[in-house]
Amino acid sequence: MLVDYSKIIDYFSQTQIPENMLKRGQLVLNEFLKPIKILFEQKNVPKEPWSDDQIEFLLQTLSNMDTDKDSQASRVGEREARIASRLHLKTSAGFCHGVGRSGFLTAPQPKAPGGSIMYELTNYLARNFLKNFGLPNISKVIVIPLCTGMSLALSLGALKPEFRSKKTKILVPQVDHKSLLKAIALMGFTPKIIEGKVFGDAVRIPIEDIKENLDSECFAIISLTSFFPPREHDDIKEISKFAKDKKLLHIIINAYGVQSPEWMKLIRSAIDAGRVDVIIQSTDKNFLTPVGGAVIASPREEVITKISQAYAGRASATPVVNFLISMLSLGINGYQKLIEQQQFNRNLLEEKLRETAKTINERVLEIFNPVAVAVSLDNLKKEQLTALGGALYNLRVTGPRVYSSGESIFGTCCKYYPTPYIVMNAAIGAKQEDVSFAVERFEKAYKQVVL
């Protein structure tokens, strides 16, 4: 009934355009459209990156299946994806109906067949992606239009014990990041925090300490991969065994851990070794989307179904579309290259910081971290540490953290951390110049401060 895009040139065979030229046109068009077919057939992340034009063509096709685009419809519902401006089509990529239905995120939305296909496809790609990058043993994945913290809240709400349970506590190896604690508080639970301890330069939470803290009111445990020095990742495998043993819900916060094969490996073995219910990762930090989404994976399908059903209402399609855009514009090979660049940058960062540390008589701290590096700042006084932060800000270095041991302990994840330090990241998506200029500017700022 419609134009057959494989034979588009047939319509022009009677024109003065010669056949071989038409065939070339068809060939080039096929090159453009072929990836869409492969995507529809395989529902996997493409090997090679798509162009923005290809992505827009796909989004345009799917969003034009939604009923708000139907020029023949009479709309007498109270929600019909009516919009005030065409700009809304840009911000929603055409998916004005959002995702979800009656409080079931992945439920197909009758008014949005195209949006429903888009979401389903995106979830397939998310699973395929994680399977490719370190988690072959997961079963189901959902892209959630909420960030990491709220995704934890949603997961807790969905998987909490039945009504009026006495169990309201959650074991939390110390984390200073506010979002996670807020998520727990929002849901009405109490975190039972196990304090970090200093081992050499590193801060770790010994599994024994965690085990000791278990009491009968605990129903869940949280563990973490990606972290800032001096805190190292948790002993996730042991926590996983412990969770299985004690029938605890086990949620892994893998905020920006997908970029690191080492962190991913921890999760993979944890799944194999014990109990992991939910693994939550940020879309912006791992997949280079704008802020606002998370990917929730589980080795058990029913867990994801429960989470999807716990969401109260419909949601913006944009965070989902953003993840889809990233998957298509990166492709497996594109992400692999980004990982390699990250690893190169991480090494460069350490190397350059070691050089700088030598010249200022400081040292790189010995802490395992595939993304970040910390350098001691023993020679600086409290005021100088404060001044250093300001100087870096003025030099337009974004993201470094300066810790002054005399001040707030916040960020070290322990009671007392003796060494003042600065942390910098070589995270995925950073450019080599980010790293090299940042270290140069750090050295410059340091010297300003010391003078």
Next chain:
Amino acid sequence: MLVDYSKIIDYFSQTQIPENMLKRGQLVLNEFLKPIKILFEQKNVPKEPWSDDQIEFLLQTLSNMDTDKDSQASRVGEREARIASRLHLKTSAGFCHGVGRSGFLTAPQPKAPGGSIMYELTNYLARNFLKNFGLPNISKVIVIPLCTGMSLALSLGALKPEFRSKKTKILVPQVDHKSLLKAIALMGFTPKIIEGKVFGDAVRIPIEDIKENLDSECFAIISLTSFFPPREHDDIKEISKFAKDKKLLHIIINAYGVQSPEWMKLIRSAIDAGRVDVIIQSTDKNFLTPVGGAVIASPREEVITKISQAYAGRASATPVVNFLISMLSLGINGYQKLIEQQQFNRNLLEEKLRETAKTINERVLEIFNPVAVAVSLDNLKKEQLTALGGALYNLRVTGPRVYSSGESIFGTCCKYYPTPYIVMNAAIGAKQEDVSFAVERFEKAYKQVVL
């Protein structure tokens, strides 16, 4: 230091372009840019609609204040709003950093000064808008990147009694819509539902019944404005007095009620008469944005602050930007016109349905509703009612609801509703043709079914 856009032509005074022509150019440019100045100065919804170009110019200006646009920066944080594709700039309107900081939605984000200004501005406009359209007595408003249901969940989480309270129940005048009940369940609370009763054609929940249901475990009550027939809005003023009297948290779900001055008036008097903590409205249903946002208002500023602080993490900026786009592209006068069109369409819908009802020997049900109209379907058998729904679907009428008294009672908000009926909406943003064609097609479908 920068170009002074008021005197842009001065740079070209030495060219061959005559002065009067340059002045005309400046005049036209001023016309384009003037509304931006007024917006910045007054922080109110503009009287007249902006053009899409003007809106984009504003968004472009603000989003270019965020540090991810700084070509001179060295980025060594783990979240720097790096994006995989330029398409992400479209879906986020350039606000890749999202909104919020460390689990405080309205906290300024140091890496996103432009995004922070954008959000603050949007919240001012939201308050100004609601004050203009029926709620002069509110104090603070926040646009939330969550839909109505999740906004209820967030509000409950933020305003719930302190930890380990025995109070876990919420009074709910019967509502069949799943999202709200899911929101309550998600947060671990129990709804105490007060059943609807039939008064003539209308279903109402008498205030006495509500009062009777109060017990010591209840800490909150929910009331509703916008509703589908046969359920009418709640007696919000009396509920408000009751909430004040009994120290109950009172949340009004005003899902798509902003479009109706009559529903808004109920809320205004409720605020004056008793206790209203939170009023929640959907952005897509009231303000013609894509799905995914809500506007939460309160007569007390600290309530909004608590809700803003309860959010765990950062969030997508898109639902906020969408609301901003709607405000600017509609303007006060544009929305006023939409309201008038809605009222015209609502009357037209009733009139046309009355005519149709007469020809098929049915009647318009007597139920107060400024948006929807219901018609009895007494002459149809169960199978015919089912067939009617299907026929309307095939005729591409979206949004009507057909109730068959023999089947599920769902949607009537009561135990037994004797009259089968069909409901249609003339909601804000609908076109006159939506209404007239829908009724025509209903008549057509009816006749198909009867034959």
Next chain:
Amino acid sequence: MLVDYSKIIDYFSQTQIPENMLKRGQLVLNEFLKPIKILFEQKNVPKEPWSDDQIEFLLQTLSNMDTDKDSQASRVGEREARIASRLHLKTSAGFCHGVGRSGFLTAPQPKAPGGSIMYELTNYLARNFLKNFGLPNISKVIVIPLCTGMSLALSLGALKPEFRSKKTKILVPQVDHKSLLKAIALMGFTPKIIEGKVFGDAVRIPIEDIKENLDSECFAIISLTSFFPPREHDDIKEISKFAKDKKLLHIIINAYGVQSPEWMKLIRSAIDAGRVDVIIQSTDKNFLTPVGGAVIASPREEVITKISQAYAGRASATPVVNFLISMLSLGINGYQKLIEQQQFNRNLLEEKLRETAKTINERVLEIFNPVAVAVSLDNLKKEQLTALGGALYNLRVTGPRVYSSGESIFGTCCKYYPTPYIVMNAAIGAKQEDVSFAVERFEKAYKQVVL
């Protein structure tokens, strides 16, 4: 080989999305894509307007057939449509190779199969459009990426007598518009201008005067339809007969005449009655495109072929694409409505000017013109006439012409025109408010000037 867009949902039949929902999605998508098929099959202007999204989808499809989009190509030519910025894709709608080849405008360009299809299609639409709106008796039409004046130059260059001919003169019924005379001069020809004469209010060029001016050096005659008062259109039918009789090349300048069925009728009869070689119309003034194109039609195919072959080199595709965009976004019915609106506005203009004329003791001049109306300004002195122009400019009335008989005779197309006047247009695409506000402001300006 590619995705079959008629069965796109088949790829998703194994998902959880129910079949009836998928079918609805396909139905809506079909609605979106159907017009493309009809266009390809019929190569006619669509009856109904397309949406911008549909137009972009078509342009995207075609431009992705050009070899500069081929990711598998190795490019070792000196012109490969390489571009410095993606913005160039917007300004060229993706057709970076332009149109034409080796100085033959409509020759298919081997590197641009998509662009070649686009151009061929556009020329079909142009012919179909003119056949629909008054010229069923033309044979071939070409859209030229040059404005009216340069199109005249090109036509003269293409159709001039063979080399070293003694014939270098062209008969021109007086026209004061510079472009046409410049076109003649550019090509090295001499216009033999036949002066206009005043008949009542109107300025006409009697056919007898034209005939008298013929000499042996003349090889062509130009005639004109659309004109400003006081000059009326030429007696095209008689000129056509005369051209046939005397073997003169006859070019009709129909600059903005397509909007008027009356002017078009003149051309139609001229074609039937005698000799018409070329009819030139502006794309911006008739078809609401940006400036820069013309449509050249001829009753004889070989004339168009010659013109196409006379063009030296390739050309920007943009003016061609602009015409295509207009055709699709207007459709036959859309243009018909615009014509009706134009006629309404023209009547309104005359009516309002008559009222105003009465109040200021002036009169509407009796001149045939389906677009413009002129009013006498007998009561104003020379300085007041100058002041009136300035006052209108300040009141932001664009486009009116004020003639002061004491000053330059320019614009009247005759030696002496006694009556000072003002002319205003109600051209196609103008809004009713343009007309009504312009007359109001004229009255205001008049009163300012008189005081």
Next chain:
Amino acid sequence: MLVDYSKIIDYFSQTQIPENMLKRGQLVLNEFLKPIKILFEQKNVPKEPWSDDQIEFLLQTLSNMDTDKDSQASRVGEREARIASRLHLKTSAGFCHGVGRSGFLTAPQPKAPGGSIMYELTNYLARNFLKNFGLPNISKVIVIPLCTGMSLALSLGALKPEFRSKKTKILVPQVDHKSLLKAIALMGFTPKIIEGKVFGDAVRIPIEDIKENLDSECFAIISLTSFFPPREHDDIKEISKFAKDKKLLHIIINAYGVQSPEWMKLIRSAIDAGRVDVIIQSTDKNFLTPVGGAVIASPREEVITKISQAYAGRASATPVVNFLISMLSLGINGYQKLIEQQQFNRNLLEEKLRETAKTINERVLEIFNPVAVAVSLDNLKKEQLTALGGALYNLRVTGPRVYSSGESIFGTCCKYYPTPYIVMNAAIGAKQEDVSFAVERFEKAYKQVVL
């Protein structure tokens, strides 16, 4: 009167956003807007490339000075830049009024102050660019919305001897490219072609032969820089002296010569040594725009003025905007890098072709050319040469030319050229892979053909 963008944050000083954060926002915004100020002040090509967003911001600003954007205007002209679709704003970058007025291209257009500024600015940049890249001794430059061939026609039309001159011939050192000869024919002139002669591998037109061909009917001479092997560039300096001596109009066709400092040097010395009236260069081939524009330069301002005034009518603004976009998105440094890449690629091409030639027992022809390289194909028979072209086409090598001595002599610019050959270009904007893959595929195709 408008927002002062240097102090945009002052409007938000009373909000909760801290001052240092606001200041950072202003700093980042300044970085974005600063280049616009520098451009306005200096009217030179920027040193560093602009981002697409910056370019769009500039175009948006300027195009919003045109009167068609004035919401307060009443439009009663017949041409008011009314458009049928918002897509026209994209293709015209908002400059719907085009450029030029009454047949004077650079005349300011009263309805388009912004477009007039844009054009004037662009012409300044064009001059500045050429002065930077090899022609410090030019005086005036104009960007013409016509390609090279039509620009030659326009120049000839503008600069031809007065009416009815007996001088109608133009000396043309042999060129096989059709556009230029068509341009001459279009204007009614006769080319007097001086045949090329073979010197070793190269084809040249000796200055003596040119001098011999002069007769009293000649009024102009054309010379060429950029050329395909085996034809080399003309002896432009000697032609220039000859033109001065004989008072001939001298037009240099520098079609894609701007990319080569060596070709540009020829022109520079020609200007200094004798008479050069006009130098014409293509915008797409030199400046990476879509097809459709040319840059015309002259050492004498009045020459450009004449050409500008000869254009009959207004023209599309798009080719002008395209040139502006290229200038801003490349910058001086960006173009310098492209030149270096071109030189690298040219060397690579020669090197790789030498290797290949060795393996197939052929040789690189000894012809001076900074862009292209030719290789002999002595070992192939006529059918094989034809087959080679086909094979390369199928291998998606675009742009190579295969010459078979037995067939048409076209393209060699001489009477008889004994050696069959293939030519490939390493033109500006090509990627290294274009060159290396093309040579590989050539070798592959060669072997296919030989087998």
